[in-house]
Amino acid sequence: MNAIAQTLTPIVGDSNLYQGDTLPPLWQERLKRAYGVDTITSTLVCPTTIQQLCQVMESANTHNWRILPCGNGSKLAWAGVGKPVDVVISTQNLNQVIDHAVGDLTVTAQAGVKLADLQPILLKTNQFLPLEPAYPESATLGGIISTADSGSWRQRYGGVRDMLLGVSFVRSDGQLAKAGGRVVKNVAGYDLMKLLTGAYGTLGILTEVTFRLYPVQEASGTVVLTGDAEAIASTTQTLLASALTPTATDLLSSGLVKQLDIGQGMGLMVRFQSVTKSVQEQSSRLLDVGQQLGLQGTLYQDSDEVTLWQSLPEQIWGMPQSTSITCKIGIVPTAAVMTLTVLDTLTSGTGLGLIHAGSGLGKLRLKPETVKPETILKMREHCQSHSGFLTVLEAPISVKQQLDVWGYSGNALDIMRQIKQKFDPKTLLSPNRFVGNI
Incomplete structure (x- = not known):
């Protein structure tokens, strides 16, 4: 020993x-x-x-x-x-649910609670936490916050930090600190929740977290449109400018559409969740828009819809031990379709790409046997030219050693280092x- x-x-x-x-x-x-x-x-x-x-x-x-x-x-x-x-x-082992305030639509739990264990507890009161992280069966609340790992529901509910109301964490010197609270309210001051979100454990170790919750909707339906990239871009623009209220709006590369076996060409997956009549009417309106532009349209409901939304992240993430290259990207939303077209060109259609149409954030999955580091750098250059970024999340060590994983080109690095020095000298x-x- x-x-x-x-x-x-x-x-x-x-x-x-x-x-x-x-x-x-x-x-x-x-x-x-x-x-x-x-x-x-x-x-x-x-x-x-x-x-x-x-x-x-x-x-x-x-x-x-x-x-x-x-x-x-x-x-x-x-x-x-x-x-x-x-x-x-x-x-x-810090895996206890501390408090579920049903009337306040909040839940407080220890950081080691798995989302897969928490959701069934919340569903008993017809509530849920709208997060769809990678590896959902093993993802803990602390890990989801530390990696800012949300999912397709960000179209309606925002990202991790938008749902986070309070945290407790252990500082590098072993002292316990708290920020925020257990109720939905606005506060002034230093927003530690946002600092800790996406910090990859560099500022402290989360112990307890409080999230805002949302009611489960009566009905759900997903419209999938596939076809020509320009028609997909036009439909997306029309959708985002309309009065329709989707909970998820994802653009898919042609490679991902093929992998999911949902059509040909580029794809647009749009989920509506509301009362039954609203879901039916909104789905019908979007299908009509797609049909007018020559797109193939399909409405998924019930178990078929559940299976579809389960398959989507599985195609992007695979298993935690997989040898694929997975990247997180961000671009201005108007460049999303162009970015997926560039991905298809650079990877000859073998790359899988998903971009949330409302935010411009997305994920790419590449095959290391067919994609060289130079391809990743070209993809990053494209993203940066459209006010965005490309971060390599998972990749073989040999790939990571050949490039800058984060590729950060902003001007906040000095501030980040000062914050790190304050929290972890x-x-x-x-x-x-x-x-x-x-």
């Missing part, structure tokens, strides 16, 4: 600490993939109480141990490779994993 284990075992117990060969196989695989190593020397710690987590962080701060915070570890390989760490802290949390090797 090394010095780290000797220090932390009295805090968390033998059953919640793993080293070397005692690491669960799945954790070994994910850590090896994240750091591109053959042997894992880090110690995995899984505190069962917030007090234990604070004590672990206090010990790490005292001994200057580098820390990698995570939930279930399904996104350890996302973004920057980072420096090997001494201790991996998982919040998977010893640079112990997720070292070198974030933008600019923060």
